[in-house]
Amino acid sequence: MTVRERKDLQTVTIRFAGDSGDGMQLTGTQFTNTSAVFGNDISTLPDFPAEIRAPAGSLPGVSGFQVNFSSRDIKTPGDEPNVLVAMNPAALKVNLADLESGGILIVNSDAFSEGNLKKAGYARNPLEDGSLSGYRLFSLPISSLNVNALSECKLTRKDVDRCKNFFALGLMYWLYDRPMKQTIDWIDSKFRKNPEVGKANMLALKAGYYYGETTEMFTVHYTVPKASLAPGKYRNITGNEATAVGFVTAAALAGRPLFYASYPITPASDILHELSRHQNFGVKTMQCEDEIAAMAAAIGASFAGNLGLTGTSGPGLCLKSEAINLAVMTELPVVIVDVQRGGPSTGLPTKTEQADLLQAMFGRNSESPVVLLAPATPADCFYMAIEAWRIAVKYMTPVLYLSDGYLANGSEPWKIPDVGSLPKIDVQFRTDPEGFFPYSRDEVTLSRPWAIPGTPGLEHRIGGLEKQHITGNVSYDPENHMKMVELRAKKIAGIANDIPDLQVTGEPEGEVLVVSWGGTYGAVAAAIEELQSRNLSVSHIHLRYLNPFPKNLSDILGRFEKILVPELNLGQLSWLLRARFLVPAISFSKVKGKPFRISEIIDRVLEVIES
């Protein structure tokens, strides 16, 4: 066997692409977990169609999974893949434009049949017409190699074919010098009850690996050394998982049962799936008849003293609006998760966007202040989920938690926290009937008492009609209404005193300030790091609290000449900043269902500096 050259690389981005039935999400996830456990920093971006099984071989049926792994601290799934694995012509067609020039292109040549080429809209076979000469093309008959490797398996041809993704995975493990152990362990436990299928996947994986090792096709293979992450124990976690685990934790820290009512909707359903597995924590999940019912049930749960939670995506948030206002009026603690997706209407269900900000802020009748939080990274979802409950309970208010499709399905290493280090959430139920009024207020927080049914002597009635200050009786008095509108607003505004100040990355004053929020953190922070390394005067703040804004935001904005606001919408945060602080914020919009690339941010900042 020839000894192949081995090269060290710092960072590699691979995109696995195939038909939505080809198992690309699983392949990507396996590669990710292996790389994470190996010790790389990782960041992932799944990209899949809304159709469960679009016609095989068609362009809409292409499913992709991008993983960025590195020996450095990375913040995004990578701008452009260095490697594209395309399992059929459609996958090549859809993804080729993203592959870096000169990048590695691995294709399953068996899938390039006349029929598949036609379905993908190729007049000629791109593997033969020289059109791929700008890439390092490796055209291998993955399907038939896989069939040969599995010749002894007692499986149907169809089942054998389904293992070809693991052949590709094995090959990539060899090419990037990854151990197969994680995946072997996974196969063992996954197919324990179906050993024949398990064996087939194992054979495919190893066949791919040894194919890379024994054939002369690849003259070089690569290593990506371990990253130097902060010491500690880690696991890989997606935003939706971190959100769900955060809520389970919040309930434990509050000592109250979590009640999650939800209606299935992409890309929020995984939160429901995850939470429904944790009944032993006292977590109750209810799959409701519709979005409205889910919001309503969460309100009922909070009235009764549980942590009433609901989760949805944009179209569902529209349906919940009226009921959210009932929680505003009754001043009950509920948390509403909106995993934002492309819109309007049904829009792009599986793609990311940040365009629900103004809906979350204002999309209800009348003066309706709610708290808005937005996690910054998949792992940050864990902390913001806890923070959402801390605020909801302390201030007796609905809290809207704005995640997005990118955070929800993307993943990164999560440094597992020490349970004991997480602060308790203080829940105070009113029990003393002496001097009890449902709308009396705490002097500092302005929150009303949480008096739950079952408490003797505190029987009271609340509802959607305007309340008389203190007594909570129905009141149509004009002066009282003005007072209550102001009190509700003041209560939310006052939370600014109870959230952390913003930290400026870079100089505290200067020429350009980039202001980002929510899931764009990774791309923006990476761009700023790069620009600052070029000694350019660019600073950055990232908002995780959108209502109220952190107290020092106004000051910071005032210290810069130019303010650039990159957002995956048409400028909603910049609209809020302009309205609120009278600053000439420059909006940088992208609304393509895709996250920002680091390079896009860098280019735009450079333009602003030069303007």
Place this chain on the structure above:
Amino acid sequence: MSTDTIAPAKLTRKDFETDQEVRWCPGCGDYSILAQTQKVLPDLGVPREKFVMVSGIGCSSRFPYYVNAYGLHSIHGRAPAIASGVKLSNPDLFVWVITGDGDGLSIGGNHLVHCMRRNIDLKIILFNNRIYGLTKGQYSPTSEFGKKTKSTPMGSIDYPLNPIHIALAAEATFVARSMDVDTKHLVEMMNRAAKHKGAAFVEVFQNCNIFNDGAFRNFADREVRDDRMIAIEHGKPLIFGKDRDKGLVLKGTNLEVVKLGNGVSESDLLVYNEEDPNPTLAYLLSGMSYPDFPVPVGVFRNLRKPTYDELLTGQLERSVQNFGKGDLEKLFNSGDTWVVE
């Protein structure tokens, strides 16, 4: 109904009155329903703080303000969903849903159906006055076809629906009907609903003397009631009439009114079984309307099956048995982990 709390000091009707001025129109049927409820609640052996009244929007939905218990006057149509959240969060509570024909069957039809099919232990009282009262007189989903109202000057071209049919189709485990003017019967129905374990649905014919006065007069007035209505009772023949001389028999798949005598005796009549899991007869009976048939009141259906809240509690307990009490440490560390030194 069971409760493990210590029997409280004897409650009275007064204990369930609030200091709020009742603001229904004088003469409204709602007063009677409120009074009968306040009569029923103290005798259930449940401490007052365990009652929760949840309502939507409409005249009927002001009800919680007038009952001294916990109450939530919510938003239009959503009371069943809110009440579901309350009950599932604390199954120890006794949760009532107060709704109307517009609130429960129009804007909130979806929630009503689903809370009944889940068999959540809720007591649902639907005030049916066949009109929108609070918005001042538009037709409702139970208004008769052709009804002239403010929004239908040429007559309604909506076919009405039958609340009992909806409850039966949704598999509520207790389904009954009563009316505001028959206070004794109403107390009995509310009492039975309260003691039922599971989703209990009671339709109450309720007169709106402002916008739909006399909606039920042609069969419910005292002088004609006995001949034009029938009180169905478990285990008893379906018999009615001032002189108890008429009854119901089944001809093929249809009901028929027969006169007793001339060779027809009580033993020829249908005997009602409210515990029959087959809903066919309940459906036929509740479909009867005047003048072709007597209008039925009483319990159409009364079944015991596990409630959603019982099943949920069972799952939570089993989950702890199977996996141990939730442990954050274990949860955080599940899946593939690695250590960075």
